[in-house]
Amino acid sequence: MNKPIVSLQENASGFFDKISSKHAQSMECKKGCSKCCQTDISVFEIEAERINDWLTTQSLEEQKRLLELWKTPHQTGHCAFLYNDQCTVYEARPLICRTQGLPLYLSTENILDYCPLNFKEGNPPKEDWLNLERMNTLLSFAASSENKDQRIRLKKLKTKFTESLSQ
Numbered sequence: 001m002n003k004p005i006v007s008l009q010e011n012a013s014g015f016f017d018k019i020s021s022k023h024a025q026s027m028e029c030k031k032g033c034s035k036c037c038q039t040d041i042s043v044f045e046i047e048a049e050r051i052n053d054w055l056t057t058q059s060l061e062e063q064k065r066l067l068e069l070w071k072t073p074h075q076t077g078h079c080a081f082l083y084n085d086q087c088t089v090y091e092a093r094p095l096i097c098r099t100q101g102l103p104l105y106l107s108t109e110n111i112l113d114y115c116p117l118n119f120k121e122g123n124p125p126k127e128d129w130l131n132l133e134r135m136n137t138l139l140s141f142a143a144s145s146e147n148k149d150q151r152i153r154l155k156k157l158k159t160k161f162t163e164s165l166s167q
């Protein structure tokens with residue numbers, strides 16, 4: 001059985017796939033577009049651990065390749081894991097990364113937000129919105145229930161991985 005964090009992440013990816021397939025003509029999200037990765041985000045320990053778990057399943061050859069890549073500087077202002085406009089931890093990327101491009105609804109403020117490249121013809125129907133606060137509540141719950149709710153910046157996480165892979 002999947003850990004709750006993995007289920008949450010996979011549900012988010014599943015929702016993304018459903019919406020991007022339904023709105024293929026209105027969404028510009030595609031491999032190589034990294035406009036939503038131009039930031040240094042922080043994640044809960046539970047998501048950092050998920051990336052670490054994924055990393056340990058990679059072959060030694062792949063770990064070595066990642067180590068060499070991560071030792072080179074990433075573009076200033078971009079996520080530390082972004083190289084050549086591609087996410088180097090894609091399979092284990094954090095929950096928030098899986099929702100970028102979707103119509104994100106902030107219910108407490110009654111705001112709908114999405115990438116300006118998407119839905120240029122107008123808002124998609126309500127059933128296609130992702131309730132961001134609800135998702136964040138589920139994420140906080142998963143993190144605190146496992147006592148893994150300290151936050152860590154992805155830049156720092158990459159440094160930790162680079163140090164441990166170098167040993």
Ligand code: SF4
Pocket residue numbers: 036037038041079080081082086087088089090093094097154
């Ligand atoms: S973890 Fe990957 S998807 Fe998320 S911001 Fe960084 S490069 Fe982008």
